Amino acid sequence: MPLVGFVLGLAFAWVAADELARGPGRASASRSLVVVALFGLLVYAPAGSVLLAFGPDWSFAYLVNSRRIPTLATSALVLVDAASVPLGFALGAQLAAERRLGALVRLAALPALFGVLGPAAALPRLVVDATYTQFHGDFGARSVAGSPLGFALLLTVAVLAGAIGWTVQCLRRFGTPARRD
Numbered sequence: 001m002p003l004v005g006f007v008l009g010l011a012f013a014w015v016a017a018d019e020l021a022r023g024p025g026r027a028s029a030s031r032s033l034v035v036v037a038l039f040g041l042l043v044y045a046p047a048g049s050v051l052l053a054f055g056p057d058w059s060f061a062y063l064v065n066s067r068r069i070p071t072l073a074t075s076a077l078v079l080v081d082a083a084s085v086p087l088g089f090a091l092g093a094q095l096a097a098e099r100r101l102g103a104l105v106r107l108a109a110l111p112a113l114f115g116v117l118g119p120a121a122a123l124p125r126l127v128v129d130a131t132y133t134q135f136h137g138d139f140g141a142r143s144v145a146g147s148p149l150g151f152a153l154l155l156t157v158a159v160l161a162g163a164i165g166w167t168v169q170c171l172r173r174f175g176t177p178a179r180r181d
Helices: 002-015 017-022 031-054 071-097 101-121 132-137 148-175
Strands: none
Touching (some): 002 031, 002 071, 002 101, 017 031, 017 071, 017 148, 031 148, 071 101
């Protein structure tokens, strides 16, 4: 999810281009960065941790046994998720302020490609809800559809979609000059 978070941060930078262009030229001085950082911390990281909680082995596409991964490592992954969105925003802010869409797209291309191709390649594994042992032992596995993991996925996607929409609205509002009547 960090690759997707990074690309999402770049997209947020593009949405905030008006505010970034008016500012002192640094993303760190923008209100938009605060909103994007809060999105990463309060929405994106918890979304990743929900998936880790409901399907730890599923989250790793059954490539590793999650019981062998130290808790500190999974916590670090959640923090990387949280940081990926504001990092993408910060790295894309100058390009967005200068309206250099081509350069922004080039910066997003490789992470977006791997962020899509990785899950696409793992799709046969991701439609199954099981433990590492069940998946590799070919027993006890069931479809994600209708499982608690499936419901968690649906809820997570719905919350992410709503939060992305709200964040985009906030960023656009920051870019609109205040009206003086």
